[in-house]
Amino acid sequence: MKTLFISHPHHIKKEELPPTVMALGYFDGIHLGHQKVIRTAVKIAAEKGYKSAVMTFHPHPSVVLGKKEKHVRLITPLKKKEQLIAELGVDYLYIVEFTPSFAQLFPQEFVDQYIIGLHVKHVVAGFDFTYGRLGKGTMETLPFHSREQFTQTVIPKLSIDGEKISSTYVRQLLKNGDVDQLPRLLGRFYEVEGTVVDGERRGRTIGFPTANIALNDDYLLPALGVYAVKVKLGSDVLQGVCNVGYKPTFHSTREGLPSIEVHIFDFAKDIYGETMTIEWHMRLRSEQKFASVDELITQIQRDKEKAQAYFRNFTENTCILSQKEVF
Template sequence: MEVLTLKNTTDILNENLEPIALAIGYFDGVHIGHQKVILTAKEIAKQNGWKSAVMTFDPSPKAVLGKNPEEVKYITLLEDKTKLIAALGIDYLFVVPFTKEFAGLMPQSFINDYIIQLNVRHLVAGFDFSYGKFGSGNMETIKEHSKGKFAITTIEKITVENEKISSTTIKSLIETGLVQEVPKYLGRNYSINGTVIHGEKRGRQIGFPTANLASNNKYVYPANGIYVVKMYVAGRWVNGVCSIGYNPTFNEEKNKRFVETHLIDFDQNIYGEHVVLEWHSRLRDEEKFANIDALIAQIAKDKQNAIEYFQLKD
């Protein structure tokens, strides 16, 4: 998949692209609904002998236009999103930097400059897609703005158990710790990328060494607690138990949040390694223990629960 960053119309004019079927949207998470949009464009491209493409925006419009941009969190950062879209077998990914200037484009100007000039012959988007200044363009007005240059397919609302599949719903599930509910909306377990860093080595001292994860604070993080997880490290997936929170048994002040994973049947030096942490199921809330022995006993139970969880999955 070729990735093109489109900062202005000139970027598009210089490409001289073949006819395209384009899926357009923000696509945070590339969830089941997003996949429907993208794969519909891919199928249309295949039927017509065109190239398939996805157009997305970065950063989130809320991070540019919202009142609290620093609070905007993501299911997938751009790097994650790119890999997921590439895995769907798309030819081009167009990344449009979302700026206040770009947000000020009138709907017709956006269609002229970013769709028609891109040689789009068929555009696919979700029913709630909007574009142009104040989001005043939508899937009804696009029929007029297209000037007959391209066809349009609207993907209607997709639901699971009468709940609309949306990035907002998925974020809420993650933030409340219901990670086991995420796959039916996302199409996979939620995961974040990061690097293993040195911690305070307390886990190793009590017989349960942990990999401490440093990761981008723009990710949506699960609620504090203990989780069954998998980690992709050293070229393979390893089962584990993850604690996310403030380590209340050792830390009185809630000034730093830790993401620490005890990997089961794994003993390698992985400091500095780039890893993927995949969240499977919540075991319990974070808890402050009266003493180290009580903590060790509970961690042993958590580890056994994780082992049994994966045995049932196999």
């Protein structure tokens, strides 16, 4: 896949780009709704003999249009989004810098400059996609704005339990710690990537050495608490338990970002400085303040047993186990 960064106003001549079938959207999470939109663009491109393309925007529109948010954490930060889009077989990724002046474009200007002007022959987007100033352009107005230069496919709403699959829904589940529900929306477990860094080196003294993780990008974290996780280290996939929190047993105040610590089962290698991907499987409990270190140790042992019970029942095909089936 070829990635192009485009700043507004752009000076690309349409002849410099191949004719494409383009999927349009912000696409945070590349959830099943997004995958349907993108796969449809890839399929139509193959049928029509054009290249497939995805147009996305960066940074998140709410950073630019928003009132207070200066920094938005994402389900799939740009690099991860790029990787997932490439895996869907897309030929071109256009990343348009989302600036105040870009946001001010009238719907017809957006279509002229960013669809017709980028040699798009067919657009694929979801039923609720909007474009142009104040989101005034919709899939109903797109045929009018197309000046008969391209055609379009509208993807109907993809829902689960009566709720639209959306980035907002994924964010809500993460906020509640409901990571076991995410495969139903994402088609995969939720993942974050980080580097193994130095911790307070207490873990080994209590019998549960932990790898402390510094995130490599602006990932959204699940709610504070303890989780059953898998970790990817090079080509190894290992099981473990992860605590996201402030370790109230040892610290009376919450300072800075929460720490992310993984205890990997049956593992004793030195992995400082290595890249680790955490795959979030199931929430086990909230973080607690224990009266003694012994009580904490007893609880972590229970966490480990619960996680191991979960992984014993786990098969890739039926990965969506409910809490009830496990406990």
